[in-house]
Amino acid sequence: xxxxxxxxxxxxxxxxxxxxxxxxxxxxxxxxxxxxxxxxxxxxxxxxxxxxxxxxxxxxxxxxxxxxxxxxxxxxxxxxxxxxxxxxxxxxxxxxxxxxxxxxxxxxxxxxxxxxxxxxxxxxxxxxxxxxxxxxxxxxxxxxxxxxxxxxxxxxxxxxxxxxxxxxxxxxxxxxxxxxxxxxxxxxxxxxxxxxxxxxxxxxxxxxxxxxxxxxxxxxxxxxxxxxxxxxxxxxxxxxxxxxxxxxxxxxxxxxxxxxxxxxxxxxxxxxxxxxxxxxxxxxxxxxxxxxxxxxxxxxxxxxxxxxxxxxxxxxxxxxxxxxxxxxxxxxxxxxxxxxxxxxxxxxxx
Amino acid sequence: xxxxxxxxxxxxxxxxxxxxxxxxxxxxxxxxxxxxxxxxxxxxxxxxxxxxxxxxxxxxxxxxxxxxxxxxxxxxxxxxxxxxxxxxxxxxxxxxxxxxxxxxxxxxxxxxxxxxxxxxxxxxxxxxxxxxxxxxxxxxxxxxxxxxxxxxxxxxxxxxxxxxxxxxxxxxxxxxxxxxxxxxxxxxxxxxxxxxxxxxxxxxxxxxxxxxxxxxxxxxxxxxxxxxxxxxxxxxxxxxxxxxxxxxxxxxxxxxxxxxxxxxxxxxxxxxxxxxxxxxxxxxxxxxxxxxxxxxxxxxxxxxxxxxxxxxxxxxxxxxxxxxxxxx
Numbered sequence: 140x141x142x143x144x145x146x147x148x149x150x151x152x153x154x155x156x157x158x159x160x161x162x163x164x165x166x167x168x169x170x171x172x173x174x175x176x177x178x179x180x181x182x183x184x185x186x187x188x189x190x191x192x193x194x195x196x197x198x199x200x201x202x203x204x205x206x207x208x209x210x211x212x213x214x215x216x217x218x219x220x221x222x223x224x225x226x227x228x229x230x231x232x233x234x235x236x237x238x239x240x241x242x243x244x245x246x247x248x249x250x251x252x253x254x255x256x257x258x259x260x261x262x263x264x265x266x267x268x269x270x271x272x273x274x275x276x277x278x279x280x281x282x283x284x285x286x287x288x289x290x291x292x293x294x295x296x297x298x299x300x301x302x303x304x305x306x307x308x309x310x311x312x313x314x315x316x317x318x319x320x321x322x323x324x325x326x327x328x329x330x331x332x333x334x335x336x337x338x339x340x341x342x343x344x345x346x347x348x349x350x351x352x353x354x355x356x357x358x359x360x361x362x363x364x365x366x367x368x369x370x371x372x373x374x375x376x377x378x379x380x381x382x383x384x385x386x387x388x389x390x391x392x393x394x395x396x397x398x399x400x401x402x403x404x405x406x407x408x409x410x411x412x413x414x415x416x417x418x419x420x421x422x423x424x425x426x427x428x429x430x431x432x433x434x435x436x437x438x439x440x441x442x443x444x445x446x447x448x449x450x451x452x453x454x455x456x457x458x459x460x461x462x463x464x465x466x467x468x469x470x471x472x473x474x475x476x477x478x479x480x481x482x483x484x485x486x487x488x489x
Numbered sequence: 490x491x492x493x494x495x496x497x498x499x500x501x502x503x504x505x506x507x508x509x510x511x512x513x514x515x516x517x518x519x520x521x522x523x524x525x526x527x528x529x530x531x532x533x534x535x536x537x538x539x540x541x542x543x544x545x546x547x548x549x550x551x552x553x554x555x556x557x558x559x560x561x562x563x564x565x566x567x568x569x570x571x572x573x574x575x576x577x578x579x580x581x582x583x584x585x586x587x588x589x590x591x592x593x594x595x596x597x598x599x600x601x602x603x604x605x606x607x608x609x610x611x612x613x614x615x616x617x618x619x620x621x622x623x624x625x626x627x628x629x630x631x632x633x634x635x636x637x638x639x640x641x642x643x644x645x646x647x648x649x650x651x652x653x654x655x656x657x658x659x660x661x662x663x664x665x666x667x668x669x670x671x672x673x674x675x676x677x678x679x680x681x682x683x684x685x686x687x688x689x690x691x692x693x694x695x696x697x698x699x700x701x702x703x704x705x706x707x708x709x710x711x712x713x714x715x716x717x718x719x720x721x722x723x724x725x726x727x728x729x730x731x732x733x734x735x736x737x738x739x740x741x742x743x744x745x746x747x748x749x750x751x752x753x754x755x756x757x758x759x760x761x762x763x764x765x766x767x768x769x770x771x772x773x774x775x776x777x778x779x780x781x782x783x784x785x786x787x788x789x790x791x792x793x794x795x796x797x798x799x800x801x802x803x804x805x806x807x808x809x810x811x812x813x814x815x816x817x
Contacts (some may be wrong), residue, residue: 195795196615234535247615247794258617258793275576275619276549309548312578337549339524345548470797
């Protein structure tokens with residue numbers, strides 16, 4: 140890894156094996172599997188609805204990347220401060236967000252997580268630790284540093300989490316944030332979901348090296364580079380870095396190598412809009428499926444079988460159908476909220 | 490005279506092709522330039538025709554790309570920076586406001602970064618607060634920037650060319666909601682941007698409506714409706730917001746006695762307010778038959794929810810309704 144290339148981790152034909160779950164808590168793994176399935180099935184539901192014209196605004200899907208959020212979330216508390224991106228359904232759901240409230244938000248309904256004001260790209264669920272996601276690339280990275288700094292000033296052991304992609308590392312503010320977090324010893328975990336693409340552009344056209352962790356090293360921040368489609372590996376790496384942050388050791392940087400199965404936005408696969416995103420690549424990456432690999436790993440223990448998987452899927456299918464149906468019949472916001480929500484309530488003079 | 494059919498989008502494409510073909514010191518840099526969805530049909534296949542070394546798709550680095558273009562301009566190039574959404578251009582504010590806008594003045598007029606920053610207002614589609622902003626008034630506030638907002642197919646082509654050939658920094662702001670406009674255009678004639686002024690697009694006696702960019706289309710559409718009711722409005726398209734030349738507007742209001750300013754931005758410290766203030770400063774007391782009015786966005790960020798989005802953007806009907814109150 141000295142040359143900051145991923146080697147076999149960047150080759151989708153590698154790392155397709157079942158997960159090694161030896162020594163892991165099976166109950167935790169089953170919970171993680173269920174969460175990954177919920178995220179994937181919810182996003183499939185959104186993809187279909189977008190395709191069918193039921194959703195107006197842009198929807199950025201992270202199918203294929205579920206293990207990253209779920210592995211990190213396993214180490215988080217409700218009082219932690221998590222910030223996301225334009226592609227944050229998984230970050231949000233992994234913290235326990237309500238499905239119907241997410242669906243309502245995507246549909247612009249008053250009952251949505253952001254009360255219908257934000258849609259898929261502007262999500263909020265602070266009671267579960269999700270402070271917000273926005274579509275301006277890397278816009279929330281310094282916010283996570285600040286929320287982490289606040290935890291430190293407040294004498295709490297909570298951490299900030301900044302999710303971002305390999306594209307965001309190209310924004311100057313990320314570099315300022317890394318340095319600042321390190322100098323202030325802010326308890327923040329930077330999580331890069333390196334899926335090789337910023338919109339349509341492959342990382343080889345944007346950066347001289349694959350590993351964005353080189354910037355963690357430059358800022359003297361402990362980092363880990365992991366197979367982002369292995370929830371066990373993500374979880375173990377996150378556990379170490381989060382524990383250090385909670386312990387007062389300052390920031391950590393987790394780079395998870397993964398791949399999104401859908402294109403940059405909406406339900407299409409984007410094999411025609413850019414460079415280096417071929418049908419072959421996509422097919423190969425689908426075989427490094429974080430869910431199928433965990434299922435295979437669990438299957439090998441003898442404690443899990445396809446029947447239990449089916450039961451899990453059926454349960455989630457029902458959950459999603461119910462949530463979607465309720466969300467579709469939820470009310471739209473009243474037009475008056477256009478101007479009444481601009482300032483905080485105590486600032487309203489009338 | 491030979492004329493060619495263009496849309497607002499393909500008119501800009503023609504301008505890019507003309508500039509890249511004729512001027513070897515022109516290059517284009519920005520995000521999404523090799524991708525079909527970010528810039529509509531305004532830049533199709535430019536990288537194939539002119540090479541990826543002159544049509545550069547970039548890392549996600551608005552600040553550095555814009556600053557680099559300022560530097561390249563100082564070193565003799567004619568860069569065009571493209572920000573497919575104005576919202577992302579905010580990362581580049583230092584390069585635009587502190588560097589490009591100030592440079593000529595700071596060095597006694599001896600050097601000037603002649604770059605063009607093309608930025609697209611990309612509203613609608615339930616994209617919400619961070620993907621919809623029209624911040625032209627901010628840039629028009631800053632001395633040293635020329636701010637261009639084409640409202641017609643002709644201006645989309647000819648003002649883009651004039652902007653790139655201009656030796657000052659230019660913010661060229663086009664609007665996604667105009668891309669389908671069509672018109673026949675004559676052969677390209679290079680223009681001097683510093684000589685461009687507002688234009689009167691329709692003659693009328695009852696009121697003056699001033700607008701720019703997409704708001705000009707709104708004004709023209711409303712004017713057609715008003716004419717059916719026997720009300721004749723004079724529509725003035727600002728075209729260049731900074732430097733601002735109000736003479737044509739003042740002359741028109743002196744004749745009509747009524748002024749409606751429409752702007753696609755917000756009201757407070759906005760372009761509509763500037764139009765009204767400029768007229769108020771210059772016309773004799775008693776010329777105005779009614780207090781001037783403005784149509785702008787509500788004082789709120791863009792919402793996503795479809796019902797709120799519909800309420801947020803002024804419609805032709807709304808402009809007609811407001812215009813009629815000027816006559817009551």
